[in-house]
Amino acid sequence: xxxxxxxxxxxxxxxxxxxxxxxxxxxxxxxxxxxxxxxxxxxxxxxxxxxxxxxxxxxxxxxxxxxxxxxxxxxxxxxxxxxxxxxxxxxxxxxxxxxxxxxxxxxxxxxxxxxxxxxxxxxxxxxxxxxxxxxxxxxxxxxxxxxxxxxxxxxxxxxxxxxxxxxxxxxxxxxxxxxxxxxxxxxxxxxxxxxxxxxxxxxxxxxxxxxxxxxxxxxxxxxxxxxxxxxxxxxxxxxxxxxxxxxxxxxxxxxxxxxxxxxxxxxxxxxxxxxxxxxxxxxxxxxxxxxxxxxxxxxxxxxxxxxxxxxxxxxxxxxxxxxxxxxxxxxxxxxxxxxxxxxxxxxxxxxxxxxxxxxxxxxxxxxx
Amino acid sequence: xxxxxxxxxxxxxxxxxxxxxxxxxxxxxxxxxxxxxxxxxxxxxxxxxxxxxxxxxxxxxxxxxxxxxxxxxxxxxxxxxxxxxxxxxxxxxxxxxxxxxxxxxxxxxxxxxxxxxxxxxxxxxxxxxxxxxxxxxxxxxxxxxxxxxxxxxxxxxxxxxxxxxxxxxxxxxxxxxxxxxxxxxxxxxxxxxxxxxxxxxxxxxxxxxxxxxxxxxxxxxxxxxxxxxxxxxxxxxxxxxxxxxxxxxxxxxxxxxxxxxxxxxxxxxxxxxxxxxxxxxxxxxxxxxxxxxxxxxxxxxxxxxxxxxxxxxxxxxxxxxxxxxxxxxxxxxxxxxxxxxxxxxxxxxxxxxxxxxxxxxxxxxxxx
Numbered sequence: 183x184x185x186x187x188x189x190x191x192x193x194x195x196x197x198x199x200x201x202x203x204x205x206x207x208x209x210x211x212x213x214x215x216x217x218x219x220x221x222x223x224x225x226x227x228x229x230x231x232x233x234x235x236x237x238x239x240x241x242x243x244x245x246x247x248x249x250x251x252x253x254x255x256x257x258x259x260x261x262x263x264x265x266x267x268x269x270x271x272x273x274x275x276x277x278x279x280x281x282x283x284x285x286x287x288x289x290x291x292x293x294x295x296x297x298x299x300x301x302x303x304x305x306x307x308x309x310x311x312x313x314x315x316x317x318x319x320x321x322x323x324x325x326x327x328x329x330x331x332x333x334x335x336x337x338x339x340x341x342x343x344x345x346x347x348x349x350x351x352x353x354x355x356x357x358x359x360x361x362x363x364x365x366x367x368x369x370x371x372x373x374x375x376x377x378x379x380x381x382x383x384x385x386x387x388x389x390x391x392x393x394x395x396x397x398x399x400x401x402x403x404x405x406x407x408x409x410x411x412x413x414x415x416x417x418x419x420x421x422x423x424x425x426x427x428x429x430x431x432x433x434x435x436x437x438x439x440x441x442x443x444x445x446x447x448x449x450x451x452x453x454x455x456x457x458x459x460x461x462x463x464x465x466x467x468x469x470x471x472x473x474x475x476x477x478x479x480x481x482x483x484x485x486x487x488x489x490x491x492x493x494x495x496x497x498x499x500x501x502x503x504x505x506x507x508x509x510x511x512x513x514x515x516x517x518x519x520x521x522x523x524x525x526x527x528x529x530x531x532x533x534x535x536x537x538x539x540x541x542x543x544x545x546x547x548x549x550x
Numbered sequence: 551x552x553x554x555x556x557x558x559x560x561x562x563x564x565x566x567x568x569x570x571x572x573x574x575x576x577x578x579x580x581x582x583x584x585x586x587x588x589x590x591x592x593x594x595x596x597x598x599x600x601x602x603x604x605x606x607x608x609x610x611x612x613x614x615x616x617x618x619x620x621x622x623x624x625x626x627x628x629x630x631x632x633x634x635x636x637x638x639x640x641x642x643x644x645x646x647x648x649x650x651x652x653x654x655x656x657x658x659x660x661x662x663x664x665x666x667x668x669x670x671x672x673x674x675x676x677x678x679x680x681x682x683x684x685x686x687x688x689x690x691x692x693x694x695x696x697x698x699x700x701x702x703x704x705x706x707x708x709x710x711x712x713x714x715x716x717x718x719x720x721x722x723x724x725x726x727x728x729x730x731x732x733x734x735x736x737x738x739x740x741x742x743x744x745x746x747x748x749x750x751x752x753x754x755x756x757x758x759x760x761x762x763x764x765x766x767x768x769x770x771x772x773x774x775x776x777x778x779x780x781x782x783x784x785x786x787x788x789x790x791x792x793x794x795x796x797x798x799x800x801x802x803x804x805x806x807x808x809x810x811x812x813x814x815x816x817x818x819x820x821x822x823x824x825x826x827x828x829x830x831x832x833x834x835x836x837x838x839x840x841x842x843x844x845x846x847x848x849x850x851x852x853x854x855x856x857x858x859x860x861x862x863x864x865x866x867x868x869x870x871x872x873x874x875x876x877x878x879x880x881x882x883x884x885x886x887x888x889x890x891x892x893x894x895x896x897x898x899x900x901x902x903x904x905x906x907x908x909x910x911x912x913x914x915x916x917x918x
Contacts, residue, residue: 220917224915224916224917228892305917307916307917307918308849317756318753347753357750357754360751361759362756362758364740365740366758367824369827370826370827370830371798371823371827372736373826373834374823374826374829374830375791376830377829383728384729384833386726387834388667388686390729390734391729391730394762394765396831397762399835400824402821402824406817406821409824413805414806420802423743427739428792430735431788438781438782449778459738460738462738462740462743462745463766464767465752466759466760479671481676547595548592548675549588549589550673550675
């Protein structure tokens with residue numbers, strides 16, 4: 183029997199406070215701790231739980247502290263028999279596991295955890311009960327972790343609306359280096375070019391670079407800790423990017439060469455690199471689940487009469503091409519009575535040219 | 551007297567078709583041309599104008615063609631006295647200007663242009679009349695450009711809802727290398743790491759890397775042209791990033807050093823780089839206008855009673871700290887009758903700690 187009825191959140195920053203909010207929304211008793219009294223009272227003020235010592239051993243204690251603090255806090259709490267089981271939310275998993283072993287912690291009642299959620303803003307007042315909804319939440323049980331510990335942590339994840347996912351600690355650290363830590367460094371490097379810009383380039387910043395650099399706003403100290411705690415894996419990921427960057431720089435130099443063949447080779451190299459980026463982006467863009475990851479949008483002009491949505495769907499079906507999703511493109515301020523509208527049809531990348539050709543042969547205006 | 555009553559759009563891709571849609575919405579006669587008959591009929595089908603030869607010389611012709619095609623198309627159209635004046639929308643400005651001069655074009659009736667707008671999707675069916683609304687649109691008049699040409703182009707920009715901005719061609723190319731072309735390469739390099747990933751890392755991709763790599767989805771051929779046409783400036787921007795990346799790689803290696811002093815120096819270096827990223831991001835994040843660029847959010851717990859929004863504003867005023875904006879944080883599904891809410895107060899970065907301290911001294915729960 184697992185089941186979480188009482189919980190403690192140790193560390194009421196963004197993640198800890200958000201967990202408290204989710205627990206309270208499910209009527210679970212949540213007790214809050216933080217060494218900063220301002221953070222603690224703020225978390226209590228937004229309704230994340232009570233800022234007091236639990237009256238008895240809680241079902242689960244969530245250590246929402248920096249990576250290097252997980253093992254010391256775990257050790258101290260276990261010595262007081264504070265909770266039935268323990269998890270943490272640190273964004274690296276090898277380091278806390280190794281330190282917990284070295285500190286002689288009880289490894290049966292501990293399971294490492296990492297919710298894949300966050301915001302650029304930090305602190306208890308940026309917390310949201312729905313922060314984890316539909317997001318992966320990795321658990322990294324060791325050989326020592328008892329099954330009931332994993333069950334209780336999975337229950338907590340369910341209460342928060344997350345999707346539990348089990349990985350090896352090393353596999354987790356390699357994956358987050360690729361998906362989060364190395365990208366954070368890249369966003370910082372691009373953003374830092376603007377730290378001393380006089381303004382003319384800054385005036386031209388559009389949605390592209392705004393989205394690209396959004397994560398660079400993350401708190402400096404926190405991210406120095408996170409990246410530093412996963413240095414070997416981040417270094418490997420960045421070294422690969424550095425090698426590719428050197429190739430791009432060489433190609434850009436060659437584009438100015440006198441010899442047409444060298445210019446053409448450089449252009450091919452640049453195109454090949456951008457093409458790999460398009461492929462990689464297709465994998466990143468889709469919601470998890472492979473069926474989505476290789477989709478492409480085909481746009482089709484539709485109207486209320488002869489070229490209607492139902493007929494489009496019938497014609498797509500007639501082609502024998504599986505359609506992942508159809509949506510109508512809504513343009514703000516557009517006259518809804520206007521005869522022209524656009525439908526976006528998502529199909530497998532390889533089927534897109536075939537669908538465009540077939541729809542055109544049936545008389546549709548199609549593009550994709 | 552400038553004033554645009556008739557216009558031609560040459561090239562009905564995303565940008566050209568979007569301009570046609572904006573022109574038509576203002577009742578301006580728009581004539582469309584494209585060497586691809588499918589693109590042309592699609593642009594006409596969505597209502598971007600008529601796919602026919604204008605009956606008389608138009609007020610302005612917009613060349614929405616790739617950078618290297620601007621000068622040849624301009625030369626051909628001028629020989630037929632096609633338009634009173636000409637502009638283009640190519641994302642580099644030195645190359646078309648130099649090629650137009652070399653081709654012996656009439657430089658008085660031509661002004662280079664570049665709207666800072668786009669989407670990851672391309673083609674006429676991705677077009678939107680509001681694509682340019684509130685976005686900067688650079689004009690790069692040469693010493694030869696007649697004032698009436700600039701006026702007419704500025705009118706066109708106004709019709710499209712854009713904000714006209716004048717720059718030197720070289721200054722423009724340097725700026726877009728920093729804000730768009732080099733960032734595009736960085737997004738591609740990060741995304742390309744996932745092109746051959748087996749899936750475990752892809753499963754952990756969250757909103758951070760999705761936003762960061764969004765622009766990497768851009769059409770490969772188009773972006774090879776764009777980046778290739780601005781190779782020297784892109785190379786300079788990327789070389790700076792490459793130098794910083796090498797420093798980060800060195801610091802990450804040093805974090806594993808035996809010597810504590812070397813580890814500490816590496817940590818300082820990493821933190822310094824991330825700090826520069828935070829500063830740069832603050833400049834990028836704000837809407838144009840310097841007053842916004844150095845703002846920081848202070849969050850405050852508010853309620854309907856004693857700790858109300860009006861009282862918060864009065865107390866902020868009492869501190870003598872200028873407030874750029876106040877907004878209430880809305881959480882989806884939150885019970886609106888709940889006593890707790892959070893207000894986000896935007897103030898100058900340097901004033902944030904002072905405001906937090908002052909509000910706390912008045913009894914508020916504040917964070918920022």
